[in-house]
Structure formats: C-alpha cells, structure tokens
Amino acid sequence: MERRPEPELMDSEAQTAAYAAADFNESNSLFTRLFAESFPDCAGSGAMIDLGCGPGDIALRMARAYPGWRITGLDAGENMLRRARERFRSEGEALDVTFKHGYLPDDSLEEAAWDALISNSLLHHLPDPLVLWHSIRRLARPGAAVLVMDLCRPAGMAEAQALVDHYAADEPPVLRDDFYNSLLAAYTLDEVRDQLEKSGLAALSAGMCSDRHWFVKGRITD
Numbered sequence: 127m128e129r130r131p132e133p134e135l136m137d138s139e140a141q142t143a144a145y146a147a148a149d150f151n152e153s154n155s156l157f158t159r160l161f162a163e164s165f166p167d168c169a170g171s172g173a174m175i176d177l178g179c180g181p182g183d184i185a186l187r188m189a190r191a192y193p194g195w196r197i198t199g200l201d202a203g204e205n206m207l208r209r210a211r212e213r214f215r216s217e218g219e220a221l222d223v224t225f226k227h228g229y230l231p232d233d234s235l236e237e238a239a240w241d242a243l244i245s246n247s248l249l250h251h252l253p254d255p256l257v258l259w260h261s262i263r264r265l266a267r268p269g270a271a272v273l274v275m276d277l278c279r280p281a282g283m284a285e286a287q288a289l290v291d292h293y294a295a296d297e298p299p300v301l302r303d304d305f306y307n308s309l310l311a312a313y314t315l316d317e318v319r320d321q322l323e324k325s326g327l328a329a330l331s332a333g334m335c336s337d338r339h340w341f342v343k344g345r346i347t348d
C-alpha cells in the first residue's frame with residue numbers, strides 16, 4: 127500500500143487531550159525495555175534527548191529508570207508540551223527533565239552534545255524522513271546510544287483497520303482515527319533501511335519488535 131501522509135503536527139486540543147490521556151503502556155514499556163536491553167552500560171549519567179516527545183510519558187519513564195541522566199524532551203507542538211509539563215509538575219518534580227519547543231531540523235540544538243537520542247512515533251509524521259536521521263547524526267556525540275521506534279505501514283487498509291480494532295477497540299474515535307491514519311502514514315522497515323543508508327547510519331541495526339512496530343538501535347561510531 128502506498129504511504130498516505132498525515133498532518134505533521136498533532137497539536138489540536140482534542141488530539142492532545144486524547145493522546146495524553148491514552149494508555150500507551152504496552153508500546154512505551156516495550157520502548158524502555160528495548161533501550162535497557164540494548165544499552166546495559168547506560169547506568170551512569172549523561173544527556174539524553176527525546177525527539178518528538180509528545181506528552182512526555184517516555185521521557186518520564188526514562189527519567190525514572192536513569193536518575194543520573196539529564197533528559198530533554200523536544201516537540202514542535204505547544205499544546206503537547208503544555209501537557210508534558212503539567213504531567214511532570216504532578217508526577218515528576220524530582221526528576222531532571224526539561225521540555226523544549228523545537229521544530230526539527232532545529233539548528234539551535236547544540237551539535238554533538240547528546241549521549242543518548244531516543245524517538246518514538248515521530249518519523250511517520252515527517253514529510254521528509256531524512257530530517258530525523260540527519261538530526262540524529264548532527265546531535266549525537268561519538269559513541270551515543272540511539273533508539274528509534276515507530277509504526278510499520280501494513281500491506282493494506284484492511285490490515286490497518288484490523289490493527290485498530292484489535293489494539294484500540296475501546297479508545298475514543300479521535301484516537302482510533304489517529305492510529306489508523308498513523309498506520310497509513312508509517313514507513314516500512316525496507317523504507318527505513320533505505321533512509322539509514324542515505325543518512326550514513328547503515329551501521330545501526332533495524333528490525334521488527336512487535337506486529338506493528340519497527341526499531342532502529344545502535345551506537346553512533348563516527
């Protein structure tokens with residue numbers, strides 16, 4: 127099935143409210159587990175950036191798992207960031223997390239300054255996917271840990287609908303529509319491998335980590 131892009135930013139009141147209230151425990155804990163398994167040596171301290179952090183659930187989980195790290199969540203949506211900051215005010219005061227407004231590519235971010243770069247469910251929003259991979263290359267310190275995860279576009283619309291019915295049966299319509307549109311906008315694993323090749327990141331490993339998600343992980347070696 128051909129990719130059907132969706133609007134890049136996800137920032138209406140209705141969308142951000144539904145997204146922030148949704149239960150992403152399964153996919154977000156998959157993300158943090160993958161990070162822990164892939165980088166068992168990340169126990170100490172460092173600077174981590176979450177690109178397209180949305181309402182901040184993964185940043186919060188990472189801050190709890192890696193208390194020595196300084197974590198920055200970056201997002202282009204002001205409403206999303208407001209929800210992330212509210213969440214941290216109520217749940218995460220003692221954690222070292224900052225939320226920053228920024229639209230990738232963002233030249234104001236310091237180059238080669240980050241020891242870990244993470245991103246979940248951002249790539250499928252980007253009209254030019256190389257923006258994410260070039261940003262990672264520019265921002266990563268040599269040896270930085272990278273973990274990116276996103277949805278994988280299914281073979282057809284019926285398969286996309288079946289995934290929505292299976293995983294979001296009880297969710298509100300706005301979230302079901304977002305999930306369906308995101309599946310249609312998602313990049314396939316082959317497309318992602320091609321993007322890595324074009325960005326000089328072919329040394330990172332890529333694969334599937336669920337029936338609907340792919341991952342890219344590894345360390346930036348140069």
Ligand SMILES: C[S@@+](CC[C@H](N)C(=O)[O-])C[C@H]1O[C@@H](n2cnc3c(N)ncnc32)[C@H](O)[C@@H]1O
Nearest residue numbers: 136178179180201202203206229230246247251
């Ligand atoms: C589907 S949400 C994912 C949020 C979060 N990472 C998560 O896993 O729940 C995608 C986020 O990427 C943000 N976004 C889209 N394009 C962006 C860009 N060019 N730069 C920064 N953020 C962007 C959107 O505002 C939205 O909050």
